[in-house]
Amino acid sequence: MAYDNTCKYLAETYAPNFVRWLLGISSTNVSVLKTEIIPEPIRADALILLQVDNRILHLEFQTLPYSKPPIPYRMLNYWTILHGLYWCEIEQVVIYLKETTSELVFQERFTYQNTRHSFRVIRMWEEESTPFFNDPVLLPLATLTRSDNPRELLEQVAQQIAILEEPAQQRNISAAAEILAGLRFDKNLIRLLLREELMQESVIYQDILQKGLTQGLTQGLTQGLTQGLTQGQQQGEANTIIRILTRRFGELTPDITDKIRSLSIPQLENLTDAQFDFDSVGDLLSWLES
CATH class of the missing domain: 3.40.1350 (Trna Endonuclease; Chain: A, domain 1)
Incomplete structure (x- = not known):
């Protein structure tokens, strides 16, 4: 999310x-x-x-x-x-x-x-990268475009972000690029090429924090970006599925929400698909117990 x-x-x-x-x-x-x-x-x-x-x-x-x-x-x-x-x-x-x-x-x-x-x-992944370099706002999306040399593409994005003159825009675009690049690149390479401190200061990062999606990301910025992003993604997906299930079946008990928050990312993804087959909270409990 x-x-x-x-x-x-x-x-x-x-x-x-x-x-x-x-x-x-x-x-x-x-x-x-x-x-x-x-x-x-x-x-x-x-x-x-x-x-x-x-x-x-x-x-x-x-x-x-x-x-x-x-x-x-x-x-x-x-x-x-x-x-x-x-x-x-x-x-x-x-x-x-x-x-x-x-x-x-x-x-x-x-x-x-x-x-x-x-x-x-x-x-x-089918889009040419050149048009995305013509507008600084689209640089984060450039990380996902077609390229014969993806690492070189990420380096070019990092270079373009580095020369942005407006500090607030630079922080926000850098943060967005780090997040979206995570769909394609190894986290260590992202940390190597993009400036981590810009992400911490960005409006995007603060906005995600307020939505409760990146408690793990906050820890990760001090313990390692990779671990933090993983934890942040897990908590974000858990919060999302809890919100969906609450809309369908009403307020869930703390015991149920705790079990959902303890699931791994693959388990949460399975639950996201499985919940469409649930007719009641009982079906949800049976799934969690199995």
Whole structure:
């Protein structure tokens, strides 16, 4: 979730830059719409809505393509809700961050009986890196683009960040680059090439801390970035699945939440998939006990 939240922060903080990248237009009349207009439980934490004049840019950053309901149906559902509220053009873009061979990342439309709904899909590992170097805001995403020499790519990103003149922007872009690079690069290499102290001072880092996603990351900055990121990811995923289960079944007992927080990252990922088959808290307990 830290990866999706990082992209959400970048897109909302530097909205005109993302509009220029994805729509090819330069506009200062860009506003961020509240995602609460999308009713639960369909709304995703990584949902981003940017309004440009009389047009909406709907972005979804996805680390993995697995979703229930499936992403094509979600995009149709979002479009229907947004169009009913605003009656304007809606450009929908799903951006997959982590390379995968899953056929799901190639789905660009929802099709059922007489219903057809299309949306754009960007697979970051297929994108040329050069356009992302033309805008400092997009440098974190450059770490995920196509390259015959990934290490050289990360070095180039680090060099471009190092010459940014505005301190606050440099800290934030550096932090975002460190987080997103974790989807592709070894943590030790990231620490070697990117300045760790910039990450600690960044708004992104502080924002993730406030959301309770990186208690482990805080420890990791003093004990080792790798350990911290792992712990932070584990706690973030545990908090997310607890929030989802609470919405479905009501307040969970402390004993249940403690068991969930003790799960490893692979176990949490399995629980994320398994919970769609649960009909009650009893099913959840049976799964935890097994």
